[in-house]
Amino acid sequence: MFLDPRILIMFGANALLLYLSLLVNSALSSWSLYLVLLGPMLVLPAIFLRHRSYLLCILLTGLWVDAALPCQFGLLTLGFLTAGACIFQIRFRFRAEHNYHPIILSHSCNLFCIALISIATGFEYLSASSLWIQILITTVLSHGLLTIVAPWFFDLQRLLFELCRLETEPEDFPIL
Amino acid sequence: MAKLRLDKLKPLVALGVFLIAWWIMPPVIKSFLKISFTEFQAPSWVVSSYLEDIQGFWARxxxxxxxxxxxxxxxxxKKAYYQYIAQRNESLEAEVDRLESILHMPTRREFRYEVARVVRRDLSAWWQQIIIRxxxxxxxxxxxxxxxxSGVVGRVVEVNAFTSRIELVTSPNFRMAATFETDGRPVIYQGVVQSGFGRATGSVNDAPQDIIANSQAPLKLVSTSLGGTFPPGLTIGTVSWLEPGSTGIFQAGEVTLDERLLSLHEVSVLIPLNPLELNNDVP
Structure with missing residues (x-):
């Protein structure tokens, strides 16, 4: 098949995760708390899909996230493609059938996204201590929650593959 | 010697191609992409806001x-009290109009109030924005x-078909002309990076040296008509202390904003009835 139908499920799951995280952020605003849960979005596409499908999925997810967040349009698309390319390069080293490796990857990608947003959006205020305190709180909270959210998210995607009678294993290795 | 596998470079090549394409892409296409994706996801936020309204309705x-x-x-x-206030307001407005016509003062800007529900709040270290319905x-x-x-919320920065994005007064990108309630001289209000834990603050700059603020009697910072966007007299926040600014000529201080800014549910957009013409009008 020219494109993997799992793109739709992965993109849909990513949109759902973003929607839920923004809903939670909206509710947490009175405590000035914020969550960044972007890391898990690019892990399974980079491990499971062939290059063409992976690229389309990541591109769509990146543009979707960029449109939803008030950062510069294209920033997270670029960030997702960069992080995705790194994972794609060494994806044969990861065990995709269990959650252990994807969770570690999602934490790394999430940290990368937080760093990217901080540099791109808060660069002129980097000297402000309050910015660092906020970023630290956001990072700790996000990664704390990610330990629960990431396994749920990956299991949800695998469950949807099963329900739609699609392949639940990654494409053949090495890279095709 | 190991054979170089070119197919391994595919993701890096794709990343490079994307970078070049994004760099040379005309802004109109980027803008089109952004608007398309934003408008596509806007209904989900509008629907969730309506669902919240229904939830409130059933709770009540x-x-x-x-x-x-x-x-x-x-x-x-409360209605009886506000009716009395409205009557008094009417008579005071008539008095102001009469005095203005005697003094041949220029007409003030009039606004239409559009009340809107807040559908989403994005308050983080990097941005301070809300989206209205x-x-x-x-x-x-x-x-x-x-x-x-309780006063100023912010300024509309992006308008879509069914939603608008508002930059909050707490955002470091927000800046406006202001005055102290007891003093007519203009000062500059600017948002700052928020320290968090439910406390909203801003900063005031260019305050004259003779103004004294203390925590027992904090000074009220209000909007002024100088910027042309806000009507005069709207509360921005209170200032408990002022200290010499970086220039040494003026004072600067911290503005304590209303905590409810962080959990807004409903706001009013002030739509000018006679928009400024930048070529002809001087704000």
């Missing part, structure tokens, strides 16, 4: 009749002032 329906009667009575009391469908203009019951 569960109240007993006694509670509703009590609330109605309280509302009637009204956009081009209600003729919301970009740059319009946004207020709530």
């Amino acid at each position: 329906r569960s109240h007993s009749k006694i509670e509703l009667i009590e609330a109605g009575r309280e509302l009637a009391r 009204k956009g081009r469908d209600y003729n919301i203009p970009e740059g319009a002032a946004v207020i709530f019951s």
Whole structure:
């Protein structure tokens, strides 16, 4: 098949995760708390899909996230493609059938996204201590929650593959 | 020697191609992409906001009749009080109009108030914005002032078909002309990076040296008509201390903003009835 139908499920799951995280952020605003849960979005596409499908999925997810967040349009698309390319390069080293490796990857990608947003959006205020305190709180909270959210998210995607009678294993290795 | 596998470079090549394409892509295409994706996901936020309204409706329906009667009575009391205030306001406005016509003063800017529900709040270390449920469908203009019951909320920065994005007064990108309530001289208000834990703050700059603020009698910072966006007299926040600024000529200090800014549910957009013409009007 020219494109993997799992793109739709992965993109849909990513949109759902973003929607839920923004809903939670909206509710947490009175405590000035914020969550960044972007890391898990690019892990399974980079491990499971062939290059063409992976690229389309990541591109769509990146543009979707960029449109939803008030950062510069294209920033997270670029960030997702960069992080995705790194994972794609060494994806044969990861065990995709269990959650252990994807969770570690999602934490790394999430940290990368937080760093990217901080540099791109808060660069002129980097000297402000309050910015660092906020970023630290956001990072700790996000990664704390990610330990629960990431396994749920990956299991949800695998469950949807099963329900739609699609392949639940990654494409053949090495890279095709 | 190991054979170089070119297919391994595919993701890096794709990344490079994307970078070049994004760099040379005309802004109009980027703008089109952004608008398309934003408009595509806007209905989900509008729907969730309506669902929240329904949730509130059913929550209120569960109240007993006694509670509703009590609330109605309280509302009637408040209505009577506000009717009195409205009458007094009318007579004062007539008086102001009369005095203005005697003094041949220029006409003031008039605004239409568009009340809108907040559908989403994005308050983080990097951005301080909210999204409201009204956009081009209600003729919301970009740059319009946004207020709530306790004063200034922010400014409209992006208008979509059914939603608008508002930069909050707490954002470091927000800046406006202001005055102290007891002093007519203009100062500059600017948002700062928020320290968090439910405390909203800003900063005031260019305050004259003779103004003294202390925590016992904090000074009230209000909007001024100098910027042209906000009507004069709207509360921005209170200033408990002032210290010499970096130039040494003026003072600077911290502005304590209303905590309710962080959990807004409803705001009003001020739409000018006679928009400024930058070529002819001087704000």
